[in-house]
Amino acid sequence: MDAQESPPNGRTPGASPAPASPTPPAPEPHRTFLSRWFEPVRVSRDAGAELSALAARGSLVFVMRSPGLLNFLYLRWFLRRLGLPTLRAAQGFPGFFGWIARVRRSRRAFEDALATGDASLLFLGRPTEKDPFAALVRIQRDLFQPVFLVPVLLVWSRRAQKLKPSFWDVLYGSPEAPSAFANAVGFLRNFRHALFDVGRPLDLQAHLRERPDEPDALAARKIRGALHQHLARVFRTAVGPPLKAPSRVREKVLRDRTLRAAIEAVAADTGRPAAALAAEAAKDLKEIASRYDPTFVGLLRGLLAWMFGRLYRSVEVDEAGLARLKRAAADAPVVLCPSHKSHIDYLVVSWLLYEHGMTPPHVAAGMNLSFWPFGPIARRGGAFFIRRKVKGDRIYTAVLRAYVKHLLRDRFPQEFYVEGGRSRTGKLLAPKSGLVSMEVDAWLDGAADDVLFVPIAIDYEKLIEASSYVRELSGAEKEKESLRGLLGAATVLFRRYERLYVQFEEPISLRAIASERLGEGAAALAVDDAWGGEGERIARGAPAEGKRALVQALTNRIAYAISRAVTITPVGLVAATLLSHGRRGMTAAEFARRIDLLRYMAAEGGARFGRDLAGAPSDPRQPGPIADAVRRLALGGTVRVEVAAGDTIYLVPDEKRPVLDYHRNAVIHRFVAPALVAAALRADGGEVPLLVLRQRALWLSRLFKLEFMYRGGTAPEEILQQNLAFLVRIGAATRDGDRVRPGPEPDLLAFLAELLRAYLEAYRLAATTALSVLSPEAGGPAPAATDRRALVREALERGRAAFLSGEIQLRESLSKATLENAFEWLATQGVIAEDGGKLRLADADGASLRAIVDGITRHSAA
Missing domain, CATH: 1.10.10.10 (Winged helix-like DNA-binding domain superfamily/Winged helix DNA-binding domain)
Structure with missing residues (x-):
């Protein structure tokens, strides 16, 4: 498939990412009033098509958790609206309201609906002697066409259930089983934000065919139980698990057996009192834990919708991937793993999930973001804060592991960044496995049957932090997050940052990865295989290789899946074209040819393309997204457009190349x-x-x-x-x-x-700097120049001189992040060594390092 044939992504224009309800036919007079109230209900994008396909094959029997007139009326209206089979009968709907609404509730009506292919509805409620599921099983055995049991959920309120009932729970009933009065109040208050969700259908005919000898009564009980459990999980996906008071969470986490074992081990090793270590653990937990408040999140939703509407032309969402995530969240706890390029990342995923009827995740954030007032606000939104460096602090590490286990056991969605921090270069950073390891430990300890990791790529056509990233990559120190910086960031609301893209990859099953890599050995893994620090592993005599290999394989698979989900944007293609050019400028014809090649390569690899790129011209002189990207870059001074001898020529000023390099790096992996x-x-x-x-x-x-x-x-x-x-x-x-x-x-x-020249030049600069500074025959370096940070500063200064003299061609080669990676690579290759924070050559004559310099020089020659 070439780039012109690549399919467009699902997208959400503007600041409202909720999936639109299917377009109804012209309203009929007798349901105009209901349309007024029911049309704002949000419906998953593919619900109509899925139900139509099922109706073409057999009879639809919808299953709801608890009886209610509003539930019945909405489902009947919804089916008529889509032209689906009419809802003819309902079972399990006792009481006065059913009689008022003239709901056909007899067993004969139910059987007639099944026989004629009309739709019917079963409310689970409480099992009775005349269980409709038992009758349904008997009927299906005599029917030629299949019966599809379709669990559906109508959520009027996102009020989370609490373990200890509140006054409102007494008045309205629990969120899982609201009273009729609660349904009416919830409808009137929240119909504009209500959600209708279609669960995973069950083919009753196929189900019974697989169990030909199972008695009808037993089959009915199992089917009822499975549907009840599935709907409970779908409901919890929307409103979240029951909330515990902070004191209850603290008590539960601090009682964790693994944490208590760590306290005992540290007490034995250090001689410190166990009570003092327990107090330290309680203090650490207070520092870490979120204060999640769904009511606060609901209030924040409107503010975020307004903010994204001002910041971006549109938020482009992978609707199919989001629907896949929603289905997966009903099956197992999910851990969201987005790419990390901006502080906006923290907000956009939580906002999208809430808008699409899911519980926002608990987000692992750096302790640097816990400053007032952002920290308290973020905690109420679900953030929990982690120190950047915890090596050697066995109590803190054990507390964090126990807290992660608590979140997993209670099925709270989680979110963390495998890159560890924001990417300043535009490309994915090397993945970190720390939190992945903790999730694996929690799974091994029985916190969940499976864990689903969901890779997410978040991409920006224009980045809010672009100018600060350029300064940092040039050698400036990162500015510490603070209230002053937060107030200063408010100025971004007066600017426009083009489009934002959010893409979801297939969930990765931890259980499947473990089985795939370890086979039967997966069952033999234990938490102790990667417990705490090396001291604990040795003391316990637990082998770590199997667990460590599993964690690394899982981490790498998550990172690679994120890279596959990255959106190929017009500005990324333009940047890759203009920066990978040895001459000063590029003609329009050459520009278009190279854009064509990049699009072809990306499409062959199954890449996802930005909005409107499919079928658009590659020539920057023709109207389209490529021309728009060039125009915006030219207006910002990043690209110069000159006309000479009747030809249009595109140039990038040297001082602007690092700005464009960010967007090139975002797509270069393809x-x-x-x-x-x-x-x-x-x-x-x-x-x-x-x-x-x-x-x-x-x-x-x-x-x-x-x-x-x-x-x-x-x-x-x-x-x-x-x-x-x-x-x-x-x-x-x-x-x-x-x-x-x-x-x-x-x-x-x-x-x-x-495409690789900037990296080759940066790595050669790092190697020659290390060779020059660390070689003994050079007279020996000053002591302060032998630590890694000082060596990076020295390389940047030498690189600046080399660029000005023409020895280095590309300004973007002078990247602090790339030089840091280069020195790290040299250390992993064993050509430089670090002793007590000071660097030295691993071999006295530097022969290994010279060989690397020669190899890079050979490949970077023009």
Whole structure:
């Protein structure tokens, strides 16, 4: 599929991301009044199509939890509105209101509806001697067409249930079983924000066919129980689990057996009183725990809707992925794992989930964000705060693990960022496994049968923090979050930041990953396999390799899935095109050709494209999203557009390249694999044996292992062959048996190789700086210049001189984040060593480091 054929994403224009209800036919006079009240109810996007498909195959029997006239009236109105089979009968609806509404409640009416293909409704209520499910099973055995049991939920109020009933629970009934009076009040107060959700249908015919010998009464009880449990989970997905008082949560977490074992172990090791350690644990928990308040979240929803409406032209939402998440949340606890590029990330996911009828997540946030007043507000919205550095603090780590286990056991959705912090460069940061490990520990300890990790990509066409990121990447220190900074951030409300994209990948099952990787060995894993610090593991004699491998595999899979969900935006394509160019400017024709190539490559890899890109022209002179992106960049001074000799030429001023580099990095992962092969082929400039090409491409991929996420589960040889075949297909390379050389389109080969130049120049700068500063023959460095931060500062200063003199071509090569990764990579390769915070060369003559410099130089030569 080429880029022009890529399907458009589901989207949510403006500031209202709730899925629209299906468009009704012209209202009939007898239901005009009901339409006025029922039309604002929010319905999942695919509900109508799904029900229509089921109705074409058999009879629909809807199942609701508790009887209510409003429930019946809404479902009847909804089915008529979509032209679906009419709701003819209802079972389990006793009382006066059913008689007033003339609901057909007899067993004969129910059987007639099934026989004629009309819809009917079952209220679960309490089982009776004349259980309608038993009759339904008997009827299905005699029917040719299948009966589909469709659990549906109508939520008028998002009021969460409490373990200790409040005055309102006594008056209105519990949220799970409200009184008729409560239903009426909830309808009148909240009909504009009510939700109608369709659960997972059960094919009764197929269900009974799989159990031919099961008695009807037993089958009916099991079906009733399964539907009741499913609806309970769907309901909790919408309003959340029962809320506990903060004192109850504190008591429960501090009683956790693993935490108590940690306190006893630390007391034995240090001689500190267990009571003092328990008090420390209580203090740590107070520092960590959220103060989630669903009423406050409901009030905040309107403010966030207004804010997003002002900030963005639209919030583009992957509606199908969100519906998939909603279904998954009814099956198992979910852990949301978004990419992290902006402080907006904290807000947008919670807002989207609430708008789409789900409980907002408990979000793991850095302790740096707990300042007043943001901290208390965020805690009430579900944030819990974590220290950045906890190594060696065994009590704090045990408290955090116990709190995560509590959230998982109570089925609260959670959210954390596997990157650890915000990406200043635009690309995904190397994933951290700390919180993933805690979730795995909680699962192993029996907190849940399974845990579903949901990778999410959040992308911006224009970033609020862009200017501060450029300063930090140039070497400036990160500004500490504070009230002053929060007040200053209010100025962003007077600006427009184009579109925001939120994409959801398939949920990743922890249980499935464990079974896939470990087989029967998954059942033998225990919490102790990765308990606390190394001291505890040794003391307990517990092997850690199986658990550690599982955690790392899961973390890598989450990170790679996030990268696959990233949206290819018009500004990302423009940035990748303009920055991967060795000359000063680019003509419009060349610009369009390269945009076409990038779109083709991304579409082949199954990428998701930004709004309106499908079928749009790549030529920046023709109206469309590419032209709009160039125009906005030109208005901001990031791109210059010149006309000379009748041709339009596009240039990027040197000082603006780091701004554009952010957007290039956001999409570069889609093009890295062929770029690595292109750079390896171009290294010699002529014909090269396939074996040498393979070695060089592998060397480059290892060089950048901290920069990019690679596809797992595929052999390097297979990846090389696929990407080499692609280069041959576009004319960038020619292959003759085991010999490869540049093809008839050398400019395309150069373009792809140039995608990596900024990284090659940065890594070469880091290596040459380390070689120069740390080499003994250079006279020895000053003591202050041997720690890692000082070495980064030295590299930035040397890089500035090299850029001004022309030795370094690209301004974006002088990136603090990339240099930090480069020094970390050199340390992992063992060519530099760190002793007591000071760096030194691992070998006295620096031969290993010189070999790396030579390798980078070979691949970065133009």
